Amino acid sequence: MTRVPWATLSGQDMEDLAALLLFSEYPDGAQHITPSQGDGGMDVRIWTPDGWDVYQIKKFFKSLEAGQKTQVLDSFSSFQAEVASTGMDVKCWTVLMPWDPTREQRAWFERETADSAFPTAWEGLTRLELLASHHPAAVDYFIGNGRERLSDLIMQAMRIGSAPLEVAPGGSLAGVALAKMVEIEDLLQKSDPFYRYTITIESAPDFSNGQIAPAQQHEVAYAKYHGIDATRCVVIRAFYRTEGIAQLRPIRAHFHLTPEEGSPEAAAVQEFWEYGTRLEDIPGTVTVLDDPTGLADEGPGLISFIASVDTLLPDLEVRLLSEGGHVLHRVPLxxxxxxxxxxxxxxxxAAQDSAGTFSMVVKANGMSGRYGFHFTLNDLTGKTPMQVLSSLRFIRDLLPGNATVLGIQGAGELGNRVVVPEGLPRLPSVLLT
Incomplete structure (x- = not known):
């Protein structure tokens, strides 16, 4: 196994590698804290049934000097303030660095944090080396040739479609090409500590005026297409290994959106800019794309932005109230x-009812005071009347004078009540503001 030269890593590389090792060790519930004005004494936090395990990462690789001790205590004080202001449920706050403390310095740390309302710990080189031994791909990506090997594997996968291929019924590759594709996919899983991959042969997406509009699975972080012929292409899709990887190793792009003025696409861009709502199939040009493979894709296309499902939200419902405030309907979301x-x-x-009968978007701007609901009826093909009945009753009773509000199941309301106005357009799309 490649040893990590902790002392020669930059502060940012040290923090990123340590964070990746924690993400790899605890794939469920880990989050990377990106500081805006200070990080609140947190670099990585990991959710457990007993509360948050919080890590503050420092690069210090030898006995702490006075200034470095001050930095540790400043981070601890910042985190105490964060807990006091937010009520965060904390299992433990841990300072993590590539140096094991002496008995004297551990005693200093325990003395300085003794008045804490939550447990504290100091973990050093031994812990980091153990994590590195568990996750060699993470180490190789940062200090070996893992990043370059990853780019080469992606290029090999793209070249699968460069020569005429024998394709089995149903569109799958056959023979040597299939074996090579499986081999590359397996190597990609072992080489990339951030993402997992699939490689498939699919019908070519619709090319219109040089633009690509492929449908994507919601969990896909990004996809690369390489044409085999006029009807088929190799598709390489990458998926985040854990939800928090999107914070630790984000995909960055520079792009220019060019919707036609006054078009629905232009209105969607304005909504995206103001509220962060979903943006789908907007004409534009990608000028720079930084993805984990290091391969750049530039040019015109149809651009979409899809947010991730928020697993930390409470169980929500949308309620319909009568003019007198009586609850007429509660629909789980x-x-x-x-x-x-x-x-x-x-x-x-954005959410949908549990039966998939309608989709809902709540848009709010606390500065301007604007607040509204947008309901859209989904395709009901294949659904039984029993599945959709309660949701359809909710939509049916969006009548003038009644009001909608977002709520927590079994608890109170969230946000504002919005009264249904006179002259409201009926299905398939209803907007309340």
Missing amino acids: VNPVRSAGQVEGGNSL
Whole structure:
């Protein structure tokens, strides 16, 4: 196994590698804290049934000097303030660095944190080396040739479609090409500590004026297409190994959106800018794309932004109230997606009813006071009357004078009540503001 030269890593590489090792060790519930004005004494936090395990990562690789001790205590004080202001449920706050403390320095740390309302710990080189031994791909990506090997594997996968291929019924590759594809997919899983991959042969997406509009699975972080012929292409899809990887190793792109003025696409861009709502199939051009493989894709296309389901939200429902405030209907919601816009105060929450009868978006801007619900009826093909009845009754009773409100199942309301106005357009799309 490659040894990690902790002392020669930059502060950012040290933090990123340590965070990745924690994410790899605890794939469920880990989050990377990106500081805006200070990180609140947190670099990585991991959810457990007993509360948050919080890690503050420091690069210090030898006995702490006075200034470094001050940095540790400043981080501890910042986290104490964060807990006091938010009520965060904390299992333990741990300072993590590539140096095992002496008995004297551990005693200093325990003395300085003794008045804490939550447990504290100091973990050092021994812990980091153990994590590194468990996850060699993470180490190889940062200090070996893992990143370059990953790019080469992606290029090999792309070249699968460069020569005429024998294809079995149903569109799958056959013979040598299939074996090579399976081999590359397996190597990708072992080489990339951030993502897992699938490689498939599919019908070519619709090319219109040089633009690509492929349908994507919700969990896909990104996809690469390489044409085999006029009707088929190799598709390489990458999926985040854990939800928090999107924070630790994000995909960055520079793009220019070019919707036609006054079009529905232009209105969607404005909504995306203000509230962070979903953006789908907007004409534009990608000028720079930084993805984990290091391969750049640039050019025109149809651009979509899809937020991730927020697993930390409570169980939600949408309620319909009579003019007198009596609850007429409660409809449970699933797959909540919470996003923030670029305009200060703007945010949105998208979800659907548990039966999949309708989709709902709540848009709010605390600065301007705007607040509204948007309901869209989904395709009901294949659903039974019993499945959709309660949700259809909710939509049916969106009548003038009644009001909608978001709520927590078994608890109170969230946000504002919105009264249904006169002259409201009926299905398939209803907008309340």
